[in-house]
Amino acid sequence: MSATVPEPSVRHLQSYPRFLWRSLVLAFDGSWAFYLWMATLTALALVGFNAWAQQVVGGMALTGMSDHVSWGLYIANFTFLVGLAAGAVMMVIPAYLYDDHEMHDVVIIGELLAVAALVMCLAFVTVDLGRPDRFWHLIPGLGRFHWPVSMLTWDVVVLNGYLLLNLHICGYIIYTRYTGRQPDKRWYLPFVFISIVWAISIHTVTAFLYSGLGGRPFWNSAILAPRFLASAFVSGPAFVIVTLQLIRRVTGFHVGNGPIRTLFGIVRVTCLLNLFLLLAEVFTEFYTGGSHVSAARYLYFGLHGKNGLVPWIWTAITLNSVAAVLFLLPATRERLWLLDLACVMTFVGVWIEKGMGLIIPAFIPSTLHEIVEYSPSIVEWKVAVGIWALGLMTFTIALKVALPILMQRVTLQRDEGTE
């Protein structure tokens, strides 16, 4: 970070390392409850790491995937988590485009959530690689980056770009608050506006990854990108609504009712929109009929006696529909627990719909119309849980560092004073 005036740059050389060191201390120092939480997550993450190590050594044969269903739980979670990362923008838009001051105070929580979700995304893609040792082939300049033709290279660009954008915005805001200065708008506001467009792009590109494949009729639909965005704007706000209340309760960080009300207003609409887009998709599939509908038939009703995904998708539709009704009930406006219940329901609902309900059926029946079913193996479940634990650890540590600094409990002045 350079500065126009030479004097402060000298200060940065001392205060920035001090800030990093203080962040490290904040990340690893806390209450017994904090240690218990982190120890549990660490244990789960290690179980996942061990399962992945076994998979690397023993081969992907340890997963439930096959040449017929060649993507499974990992890519399902990846797709959902790209949505979660993009969904956080629903806090950024009110805060910066509509000047919602209360939202502005808590918007960083959404940006940190995006960071954690992206860490999980990158982890899920990595564990899905048959040759993680050749990861460097993907690095532009070093390997052979098939850009702009391969949509996967676009995804690499937008996901890492979004990660850097959010790291910069959060890092800059937290650092300036630590040093007690006013953040310079020139250093973060342009990036905030870029990040809004970028958030839309990460989920659009991820949808294009699938919708561009002519051989997979289930994905080959123009509605996929809009559906992805609609569901992202359900899962993101739903997660944040619950998280904001938890933060308020556990940390003493001030979270007004305003942001929760705003996000509630958003999710109430997006949940219905998501269901509507699903309906539009289902109508087109089934009214048209023909062999194009085979995958949808397998998903919703089973095909030739095979019905492995039917319980999944109807669970998702039930959860999303009940949540949509709950969001509309006047009682939910008075009782936060009802709102939280609806949020948890639709979060799980979207996780199924975007994951198992979207990735797997595209492979069933296969391109030669064979029906081979898929269910995740124990190794896949362990790895998936481990990555979720890693993501929650990232999110916890990010909040653990950010909140005391934002609350001015930890400042450079105070740290220098106590020395």
Added chain:
Amino acid sequence: MSDAAGKRPADPARRTTLKVLGASLGAAAFARAAAPLTEWSGELSVAEFLQKHYRELTPDEMKAVLARIEEETQRKTGVAVSVSDLRPQPGVKFGYALNLSICIGCRRCAEACHQENNHDRASHNSYIRVLEMTQGSLDMEKGNATYQHPVPQPGHYYMPVQCQQCDNAPCVKVCPVEATWKEKDGVVVVDYNWCIGCRYCEAACPYHARRFNWHAPQVPAEEINPNQGYLSNRLRPKGVVEKCHFCLHRTRAGRLPACLEACPTGARVFGNLLDPNSEIRWVLQNKRVFVLKEELGTQPSFFYFFDE
């Protein structure tokens, strides 16, 4: 975050001890969790890790790579193999045609592929799947690839499907690292030493032509075909994608694909599409030829036809 252990005044020394203990336990658990990876790093060679993309290798580097693969195969299986790197011949573009009127669905082509290309024995892998189709329909939905009965069955015809070597190949388009590409003679190939195993190509292929090595393929030493090609039938590593390559280690040397030689009815026609006097050109000009899933615009180099 507020400190919950507020009831008892914290003893800093005890706290530090506990922290150090916790950190050591964590480190030990991490080492234990990562233990399987040490076994894996043992089987990876530095030369393989740093190997450049096929099309960036100089002739000398290629020679070294081929020697290394031969040496590794010898060490692991005890079999002396020769791994060649035959390049496309000028003026040649391979095409394949299959006569559905006389194919009897015996799957000898699939078996020949299995042997020729050093496929994993346990999974009985092959680049060819034969569909038993219902007379009067070209709908694969009414086909069956797992039939287990004498053939041919009345009321059915048989359609072997393998890589269609598309001119507009979706698999080539989607590969994020250019590990798969179309050669000058029309064959879509994979550099097994460059593929990262993301399986995007497997999702993109409309013909189920691609296979992934879910584990390292196992072939008994006495059954290994020692005539191997770098881009074709050499023993594949685990975790990479493979596919039909028109037996390029044979066809680029003027021989025919193994699946054609094995066909008992002569249903298969292979040749140079650029040679006006070739048999394949005669078929394309005189038979009612079609390609699979033409509506997808993949432009296959693989054709099907009926006699009458």
